[in-house]
Amino acid sequence: MQQLIQLRWIAVVGQVATIFTVHYGLGITLPLHYMMTALAVLVAFNAASLLRLRIRRRVLNEEILLALIVDVGMLTVQLHLSGGASNPFVFLYLLQVSLGAVLLRAWSTWAMVAVTLCCFIALVVFGEPLNLPVGYRDGLTGPYVLGLLICFALNATLLVVFFTRINGNLRARDTRLAALRQRAAEEEHIVRMGLLASGAAHELGTPLSTLAVILGDWRRMPDFAAKPELQQEIDEMQAQVQRCKSIVSGILLSTGRARGESPTETTVHTFLDELVAEWRATRPSTGLVYDNHFGRDLRIVSDSALKQMICNVLDNALEASPQWLRLQASHDDDTLTLIVDDAGPGFSSEVLERLGKPYNSTKGSPGSGLGLFLAVNVARTLGGTVHAANLPEGGAMVTLSLPLSAVVLPDEDEEDEHVG
Known part of the structure; x- marks a missing residue:
């Protein structure tokens, strides 16, 4: 939607420049009052679209379809007021169809094709040709050929600009998705480690407890109590057993099985x-x-x-x-x-x-x-x-x-x- 808003501002400026160039520069009479009114409606719609985008960022497929249909409708009005199907800028319909093919779902794209076809047929049936000067098709200086050239350049430029930006958005999205997939894989790995750590804790808990009980019994036995050096070794062994228990608990916490044992x-x-x-x-x-x-x-x-x-x-x-x-x-x-x-x-x-x-x-x-x-x-x-x-x-x-x-x-x- 943001790209469409930017392109619509470009279209408004381009239409104003084209209308005044044709009317005053080429001497072809155009209904300026009606054409400026249509441009005012397009400007108001674009301002409303900008406000809508600031209120809520998520844009539905139907909203983009409606925006493109409005663009096609405004283009049809301008073409109807300036020669109908004989206006060389009629090929701007292809730009709208191309945008729809990129931005819309399949059914919406075909709906855009149907709308543009109906608008083109309406221009053929109801459009009134302009009074053009003699030789308007002669060479590059002729108004019709010059209009075709400008239309082609405008179509090509806007398509390149739009598709370049869309590709940039797609690459940014793919990069973010790749990062999310990588993070999901890492978190899955942590879960697997947590399961293994749970099994290890379950298996090691009993032998470590048994060792702690045996060392406690040894400490109280007369043969060990009478020898300070053995008492010191038993103390060291008990400390190491306790450390093993702490390590098992730490592994469980580090792998995400628990977040903070008694914080x-x-x-x-x-x-x-x-x-x-x-x-x-x-x-x-x-x-x-x-x-x-x-x-x-x-x-x-x-x-x-x-x-x-x-x-x-x-x-x-x-x-x-x-x-x-x-x-x-x-x-x-x-x-x-x-x-x-x-x-x-x-x-x-x-x-x-x-x-x-x-x-x-x-x-x-x-x-x-x-x-x-x-x-x-x-x-x-x-x-x-x-x-x-x-x-x-x-x-x-x-x-x-x-x-x-x-x-x-x-x-x-x-x-x-x-x-x-």
């Missing part, structure tokens, strides 16, 4: 400080540098999915750079920005091009490459983004940008005001 209220500083402390306690690395520049502390809702997303990125950086990695937190307008950089070899160009795709990794082991994939999808669920790049001095950097509106709780004053 709790906390603050940005507390959430990040506890996350870093827990990560340091469970990973064999002392090289994590933690810089928190967030500024004013804010109340947020913390859940395991958000926590697991950040830990996945930290784990990837740890594998690439066991000796040194850094987590930086900052506040940019209404965005929480987390930057994880390391001193490893960096990302390959293939990994950067396929960032966020499953099994996108240079490790070469089956099942690897899911860390950033899960991080990208969790961030996207929260309305955020994940960006990866290589640093000029070496190493890699992953930037997590999350809108604070997705995690920050409103102030109590704002809540009271809202309730009031």
Whole structure:
């Protein structure tokens, strides 16, 4: 509809120029009063169409058909007032049919063909030829041949402009559909992973619980209680069993099976400080540098999915750079920005091009490459983004940008005001 409105404005300007050129330039008398009245009606209809488009963007097939029929009707009126079927601009009917073939459904296109045929026949039957000068068909200077030339150039130009814009719209639509299909495939992959994780959790739950019970019994046995070194090993084994349970729960959350196991209220500083402390306690690395520049502390809702997303990125950086990695937190307008950089070899160009795709990794082991994939999808669920790049001095950097509106709780004053 927007393209038709633009073309209609072009048609109005073109008709005004053509009418005055023929009437005053070529000396062919035209009923200017009636032709200007028809143009005024066309301008009013186009203004109404523009207002309709601003009120509601969705346009039905029937509305486009009606708009094209109005255009054909106004063209028929102008042709009837300026020579009928003998007017060289009668071939502008083909432009309307071509537009209908592109924009309308099949039955509507054939309806356009029928309407234009009826209008053409009406021009033949009821049209009155103009009093043209002698030799009006002679050469390019003759009014009729000149009109044919202008009509052909106008048809060709408008068709090229219109179809170029339509093709651009179609390419944009296809690009968006491809992106939606890709996202649907990724989400389907996450669902499959969630089903596998559910099965794994079900299978691993019993043996892990059994191990926890056995270790608890060992801890109370006199033979183990009398040896501190064995007690220390049992404590370590119990901690590892508990970590296995946490990993299984984290996988379930990361794959989308659940969104936040018992989300709790906390603050940005507390959430990040506890996350870093827990990560340091469970990973064999002392090289994590933690810089928190967030500024004013804010109340947020913390859940395991958000926590697991950040830990996945930290784990990837740890594998690439066991000796040194850094987590930086900052506040940019209404965005929480987390930057994880390391001193490893960096990302390959293939990994950067396929960032966020499953099994996108240079490790070469089956099942690897899911860390950033899960991080990208969790961030996207929260309305955020994940960006990866290589640093000029070496190493890699992953930037997590999350809108604070997705995690920050409103102030109590704002809540009271809202309730009031």
